[in-house]
Amino acid sequence: MLFDAILNDFFWRALLGGLGVVLVAGPLGCFMVWRRMAYFGATLSHSALLGVALGTLFQIQLNLSIAVVSILISIVLMGLTRIQSLATDTLLGILAHSALAIGLITLAFMPDVRVDLTAYLFGDLLAMTREDLLWIYGGAAIVLALLAWLWRGLLMSTVHEELARVEGLPVERLRLALMLMFSLVIAVAMKIVGVLLITALLIIPAATARRLAKTPEQMVGLAVVAGMLSVGGGLSMSWNLDSPAGPSIVVAAFLLFLLTYGLAIPRRQN
Amino acid sequence: MADELVRLDDASIHLGGQAIVDRVNLTIRRGDVITIIGPNGAGKTTLIKAILGIHRLTAGTITREPGLTTGYVPQHTHFQPTLPLTVKRFMALTGASEADCRRALEQTSVGHLYHSTVHHLSGGETQRLLIARALVREPDLLVLDEPAQGVDVNGQAALYELIRELRDRLHCGVIMISHDLHLVMSATDRVICLNQHICCSGYPEQVSHDPAFVELFGQHVARSVAVYHHHHNHDHDLHGDVVPPTDSHAV
Numbered sequence: 358m359l360f361d362a363i364l365n366d367f368f369w370r371a372l373l374g375g376l377g378v379v380l381v382a383g384p385l386g387c388f389m390v391w392r393r394m395a396y397f398g399a400t401l402s403h404s405a406l407l408g409v410a411l412g413t414l415f416q417i418q419l420n421l422s423i424a425v426v427s428i429l430i431s432i433v434l435m436g437l438t439r440i441q442s443l444a445t446d447t448l449l450g451i452l453a454h455s456a457l458a459i460g461l462i463t464l465a466f467m468p469d470v471r472v473d474l475t476a477y478l479f480g481d482l483l484a485m486t487r488e489d490l491l492w493i494y495g496g497a498a499i500v501l502a503l504l505a506w507l508w509r510g511l512l513m514s515t516v517h518e519e520l521a522r523v524e525g526l527p528v529e530r531l532r533l534a535l536m537l538m539f540s541l542v543i544a545v546a547m548k549i550v551g552v553l554l555i556t557a558l559l560i561i562p563a564a565t566a567r568r569l570a571k572t573p574e575q576m577v578g579l580a581v582v583a584g585m586l587s588v589g590g591g592l593s594m595s596w597n598l599d600s601p602a603g604p605s606i607v608v609a610a611f612l613l614f615l616l617t618y619g620l621a622i623p624r625r626q627n
Numbered sequence: 628m629a630d631e632l633v634r635l636d637d638a639s640i641h642l643g644g645q646a647i648v649d650r651v652n653l654t655i656r657r658g659d660v661i662t663i664i665g666p667n668g669a670g671k672t673t674l675i676k677a678i679l680g681i682h683r684l685t686a687g688t689i690t691r692e693p694g695l696t697t698g699y700v701p702q703h704t705h706f707q708p709t710l711p712l713t714v715k716r717f718m719a720l721t722g723a724s725e726a727d728c729r730r731a732l733e734q735t736s737v738g739h740l741y742h743s744t745v746h747h748l749s750g751g752e753t754q755r756l757l758i759a760r761a762l763v764r765e766p767d768l769l770v771l772d773e774p775a776q777g778v779d780v781n782g783q784a785a786l787y788e789l790i791r792e793l794r795d796r797l798h799c800g801v802i803m804i805s806h807d808l809h810l811v812m813s814a815t816d817r818v819i820c821l822n823q824h825i826c827c828s829g830y831p832e833q834v835s836h837d838p839a840f841v842e843l844f845g846q847h848v849a850r851s852v853a854v855y856h857h858h859h860n861h862d863h864d865l866h867g868d869v870v871p872p873t874d875s876h877a878v
Contacts, residue, residue, distance in 0.1 A: 391710040513720045516712065523679050523699040524721070524764070570711045571744070 364490070367483055371602065372592055374485040377493040378546045378558070379584030381500040383566075384577045385542050386559035386584075388535060390567065391515050395560050396446055397434070400453035402543050402555035404430045406460030409477055409547075413467060420492050420544045427540030430456065435536070457552070480551035480603025482592070489548055496545045500538045507534055512573055549588075550603040561610040562587060568617045583613055630657040632695060632768045632800045633678055637687035640673055647673045649824040650687065655768060660794055660801045662811045665821035666843065671804045672702065674821065675770050678802065695768060698761025702772035702804075704753060706745045714740050714748075714756060723763045731763040732756070734796075735789060750777025754786060762793065769793070771803035775810065783810055808844070 363369040389398050405423045412422030430452065437448050464472050476484070504511070514521035514528045522528050546555045566579035590613070591606030598605075633655045640648040648670045655661060655678075663671045676682040677689065679699055706712060714737070718728035732738045735755040740748065748756060754774055761769055774790065775783040787810055794801050805811045811818065812831040819828040826839040834840050 391707055393707075393709075509720060509722065516706070516710065516717065516720065517701065517704065519676075519681055519701055520699060520760075522681055523697055567709060567711065572711055572713060572716050576711055 364487055367485065368592070368596065370485040370487070370490060371482045372588065374490055374493050375482060375549055375588035375592065375606065376585055377490070377497050378542070378549050379562070379581060379588055381497045381504075381538075381542050382546060382559050383562060383581030383584050384504055385500070385535075385538055386561075386563035387566070387573070387577050387580050388511070388515065389539070389556075389559050390563040391573075392535075394539075395556060396449045396453075397431075398539060398543070398556045398559055400434070400449045400456070401427045401430060401539055402547070402552050403453040404456035404460070405543055405547050405555070406477055406552050407456045407463070408460075408544070409472075410460045410463035410467075413472065414463065420496075423544040423547060424540050426456075427543055428537060431536035431540060435532075476551070477547065478551045478553050479601060480547070480549050480554065482549050482602040482606075483595075485548065493545045493548075496541050500541055503534060503538060507531060511535060550606055554603055554607050557607045557610065558584065558587075561607070561614050565610070565614045565617045583610065583617075587613055631655075631690075632657060632692050634690045635678070635687065636690075638674075638677060638684050638689055639686040640670070640677060640682060641685045646823055648677065651821075651825055653819065653825070655800045655802055657767070657798060657800050658794065659817060660791060660815050661803070661817045661819060662815040663802070663804045663819045663821050664806070664808060664811060665826075669822045671821055672772055675772060675802060675804060678768075679770055692767065696764055696766045698758075698764050698766030698769045698799075700754065700757045700761050700769070700771040700774055702776065704757055708746055712745045714743050714745060717745055717756070718760060718763065721760060721763050727763055728759075731759040734762060734793070735759040751779065751782040751786070754778060755789075758789070758793070762797070765797065766799055768800045768802070769797075771801070773804050773806060775805065775807060783807065787811075787813075 363373075389395055404426055408423030408426035409419055411417075411426060412419040415422070434448070434452065437443075437452075438445050440448070461474075464474065473481070475481075510521070510526045510531050511534075513524070514526055514531050518528055542559070543555055546558055550558050562580045562583035563576070565583040566576045570576035570579050587606050587610035590609035592602060594600055594605040594609060595602040631654055633653075635651050635653040638648060638651045638653070639646055651674060653661075663674065665671050673682055677684055679697055680691075714732070715725075715728070718732065719725070721728070723731075729738060729741065732741060735758050737752055737755045737759060740752060740756070745753070745756070754777070758769075758771075758774070769790075771790070775786050778786055790801060790803070793799070812835060815831055817828065818831050818834045820826040820834060820837070820840050820843060822843060826843055827834055827837040829837070
């Protein structure tokens, strides 16, 4: 079978996995950009390493433990933001780096486990297994279904939270759903670009798309396309130059971003 | 009473031990145009957010007519520049049909902006868009927080005129906050002067002579409002059927 042959090749598996992640990173990245949650995303992804550590410690499926830890962290964050004396970015900074540090220490204290830290920090796309693919596409299907179902409410509460509330939308629950989806995408995206670069995969394609889009839906579509081009470009860069795959994808996304803005600026002056 | 939309009884909101809104009694009926005035920090926005259900009362009760639909025009509406949004899409987010959206925009004279980007609208256009968005929900109660903010003087008069017109057409209640005493006095049935508690309330003429009003805003303001109001009575007949509200942005 052709499909089987494709799945047997590590390069194709990497490409398929990357494209699957980008499918949800596009829309969720847009929400991150719209709601100014970039730092929140970084905090969640840093805490993913804690998820890895705990998952390894208690021998739980890693995607699952990462998702659970992310969800817990986002709930803690929602509570902590009520503390008025500290700004949210300070709180996020505290939580992000503490979670990362605790994760690193926990991993270091496990003598039986030899963990390849770079794989977690920067991604290990080329080691994508069939099981990983299953997780990615399963997670993507859940997130996309949720997004489609909640789309109008999510968008409205992003445009104007109080108006949304007056119009009877369950603003708090929608925010929770969004955080849940962030946690899911971070759990699966970690494999692709690693803890330190996940936010880039979410935000850069969305920012690229902003320049060209007229409606929110267009922006989402363009962000997915930009993400796919980045995955394709990054992987071929990695293939040809033997550069690390995760960072190559981010660099490809960045180049695409520069290209769009470089093209758009002269047009604006007309 | 049959036409009571919202009733507040001894409504209070405390924040950190301080009363932001203090034992307010207020009834809004269908057809009312009520304006809340008061100094900064008087709790005006907090009060209307309580009416809208965004803030909860810490004491007292609020009774809403069952099935009450509210339209809200918030203060300082700032559209995130990162989120591309057209007037069309913004209106569609209410879930109303395209025809209804267009009709509401026509009613507030911004129909020609249907395909524009919300970020490029002027202050007056943004307010009219937000009013249209509130209208499309066919509200029983229209709540506006400083609707004339960022609108030039001519536009302000037109905007208040529009609000009264909409009240007549929809037969809804209107409650709004305003800073502009002169315009408020000419465009309102009832004025509530708020400084945590209700200092005074009544018809504009009554209020502008009320000692509590004079104390809050000073002799000078009170006298000029009273004088203005007198003038307004004179040219109200003229005003009634002169040119329809002109759009400040139309060239």
